[in-house]
Amino acid sequence: MKITGIELRRIAMPLVAPFRTSFGTETARDVLLVRVVTPEAEGWGECVAMSAPLYSSEYADGAAEAMRRFLIPALPAHADAQATGRALAPFKGHRMAKAALETAVLDAQLRARGESLASFLGATGDRVPCGVSVGIMNSIPELLDAVEGYLSEGYIRIKLKIEPGWDLEPVRAVRERFGPELLLQVDANAAYTLADAPRLAKLDAFDLLLIEQPLANDDMVQHAALARRISTPICLDESIESAEHAAAAITLGACSIINVKPGRIGGYLEARRIHDLARAHGVALWCGGMLETGIGRAANVALAALPGFTLPGDTSASRRYFATDITPPFELRDGHLDVPTGPGIGVDPVQDILDEVTTSTEWITR
Numbered sequence: 097m098k099i100t101g102i103e104l105r106r107i108a109m110p111l112v113a114p115f116r117t118s119f120g121t122e123t124a125r126d127v128l129l130v131r132v133v134t135p136e137a138e139g140w141g142e143c144v145a146m147s148a149p150l151y152s153s154e155y156a157d158g159a160a161e162a163m164r165r166f167l168i169p170a171l172p173a174h175a176d177a178q179a180t181g182r183a184l185a186p187f188k189g190h191r192m193a194k195a196a197l198e199t200a201v202l203d204a205q206l207r208a209r210g211e212s213l214a215s216f217l218g219a220t221g222d223r224v225p226c227g228v229s230v231g232i233m234n235s236i237p238e239l240l241d242a243v244e245g246y247l248s249e250g251y252i253r254i255k256l257k258i259e260p261g262w263d264l265e266p267v268r269a270v271r272e273r274f275g276p277e278l279l280l281q282v283d284a285n286a287a288y289t290l291a292d293a294p295r296l297a298k299l300d301a302f303d304l305l306l307i308e309q310p311l312a313n314d315d316m317v318q319h320a321a322l323a324r325r326i327s328t329p330i331c332l333d334e335s336i337e338s339a340e341h342a343a344a345a346i347t348l349g350a351c352s353i354i355n356v357k358p359g360r361i362g363g364y365l366e367a368r369r370i371h372d373l374a375r376a377h378g379v380a381l382w383c384g385g386m387l388e389t390g391i392g393r394a395a396n397v398a399l400a401a402l403p404g405f406t407l408p409g410d411t412s413a414s415r416r417y418f419a420t421d422i423t424p425p426f427e428l429r430d431g432h433l434d435v436p437t438g439p440g441i442g443v444d445p446v447q448d449i450l451d452e453v454t455t456s457t458e459w460i461t462r
């Protein structure tokens with residue numbers, strides 16, 4: 097597939113409510129979109145890097161710079177997604193930037209041949225069960241109201257963001273208020289150390305599905321030690337940046353569940369490798385979220401329909417994030433989102449809406 101040119105587009109998307117985690121508060125998404133143009137079709141990719149390097153070392157301006165300076169110039173004149181992955185491999189890190197570029201190429205390639213991303217990846221379902229990630233709040237009553245609202249919309253699993261000082265009490269309050277049947281999990285975004293093991297062990301009383309990324313990103317060995325001291329299953333997010341990391345984590349016993357975010361691991365081809373590896377080892381998977389627009393969400397929902405994704409994902413409906421999404425909105429039906437069936441990612445931005453939220457565009461030819 098000949099690549100005619102690539103557009104980098106920045107958009108500003110206000111969130112419907114601030115989203116607070118242990119590392120900061122997001123009030124708007126500053127998204128970098130990639131549009132790959134070929135003679136046969138165009139393809140879209142959404143870079144999940146945030147404005148600041150707080151979740152991981154990547155950030156949106158840095159991803160744009162890596163793309164324009166190194167990644168895009170390294171692409172062969174004719175490339176499919178596999179060739180794109182190979183061409184980008186020599187550059188260390190920058191996985192979110194690589195993922196956006198590779199996904200845009202993959203989308204163009206699949207649109208050109210009329211195949212959906214879900215079918216290409218090996219999806220087996222036509223809809224996926226959805227959870228929702230609930231940020232740190234100012235008070236327990238505020239949290240209970242938020243959870244109640246999401247449950248009334250139909251979400252079938254709740255994830256609470258936690259940090260030291262906002263952990264046992266909110267979890268206890270939600271468990272007591274909504275009962276033992278509620279599928280409940282927590283995410284610390286690396287806010288604890290192994291010295292907190294006694295406190296984290298107190299979460300065992302609340303029958304959580306999992307605790308996500310309790311310790312630092314590079315604390316693989318410490319996560320394995322923690323796993324021996326608590327009964328709540330450990331799920332890794334930030335620590336897993338590749339299939340090799342997943343293999344190491346499984347071998348070490350650092351996790352029994354993995355949150356798969358294609359942006360974090362360099363793309364959907366790597367996500368499929370992790371899927372196959374985890375499945376072979378009986379490690380459960382679910383699809384994470386990075387507050388994506390409909391472009392990124394469409395691709396994530398396709399991935400979440402693979403058979404190894406056995407837990408509900410952070411694949412929430414568009415309205416949980418944005419008053420107006422740049423694609424037709426993803427809507428919850430009976431706690432599920434439908435997997436797009438059209439060619440490629442199966443959705444297109446609505447041009448007027450896209451133009452309204454665009455803050456800059458850059459056209460790169462090679």
Ligand code: SMG
Nearest residue numbers: 117122229384385386387388410
């Ligand atoms: O997309 O619903 C979503 C957000 C899910 O909690 C979520 N993501 O660590 O899993 C995570 C966080 C990372 C982004 S926080 C700004």
Ligand code: MG
Nearest residue numbers: 283308309333
């Ligand atoms: Mg997480």
